[in-house]
Amino acid sequence: MDRLDYLWRLVGTGLSFSFFGIGGLVLAVTVFPAINLFIADPVRRVAVAQRTVHSAFRAFVWFMVVTGTIRVDARGVDILRGDRGVLIAANHPSLLDVVLLMSLMDRAQCVVKHEIWNNPFMRGVVKATNYVRNDDDPEKLIAECSKLLAEGNNLIIFPEGSRTVTGQPLNLQRGFANIAVRAGASIRLVTITCVPPSLRKGxxxxxxxxxxxxxxxxxxERIDPAGFCGYGPPSVAARRLASQIADRFGNLLRDA
Amino acid sequence: MEKDQIYQMLKDSLIELFEVPEGDITPEAKLDEDLDLDSIDVIDLVEKLQDVTGKKIEPEEFRSIRTVQDVADRIHDLLEKGKI
Structure with missing residues (x-):
């Protein structure tokens, strides 16, 4: 029976990955180019494209849950949906984290590495959704994130920079704290755990x-960077903010 | 500014901006590995050095910078260039 369950979930996992790849490809060559072609108003285009991603990810998560490939227990989603102009900072245990978060939030922005803009399949998607392009130019990145946050968008960010290495304390980059301090945007903490672990890096x-x-x-909770400013330059505020959030994540994940 | 003045000014800036422990700052200390500065910090440092020296510094001039001594040398060169 266990063996059957395992095989079924293996098939479910294979199907999920195929769905993700094929579905993503179909959307990228049909829906997103159509959105870019037919919706001229940039604000509306972004809203439609973001909702499309949200719906696609929701369908995908639903498929994985229904086939028993994964189980999901999400709480506090209403709080997340009520946030506007907030940095959503989450730890990053698995490949599915961004998919899960976007399946729960209908208007979310994220930062995407610039190579994606050269990928013929992905270009249409990132253009339509207006995701933030990381060109390795920190000044430009902070300016763009600040603008999006000021417009009321939420920005999903994984302060670790890449997926968590199991068994090691979280090592946070300070970029997210610098964005929060300089944009005057608060940070919503989200923890994600995946037990037993799967889809880790490598x-x-x-x-x-x-x-x-x-x-x-x-x-x-939501953390307001204002409490950290005023003691010195923004670089110091960002350091204190990042260090407090690293401690907080450590506590939250230990209790999880 | 003399070389040792420049070095002291740079040291003060690193402590003020990034709360780098004074003992960690040596001429050979690497900005990223030893002093834990990231790319945003380097931009803040360049801004600070511009304010203090009154010289315009192009970020490109800091591309090849690795150590504290590199920064000090670069500022020294910039200030010398201005004299001619």
């Missing part, structure tokens, strides 16, 4: 755990 899709992974997503 892991193959077919290495699936038994039982299926339970993704637990929790929405925590």
């Amino acid at each position: 892991e193959k899709w077919y290495h699936i755990p038994t039982p299926s992974s339970l993704f637990t997503l929790r929405v925590h």
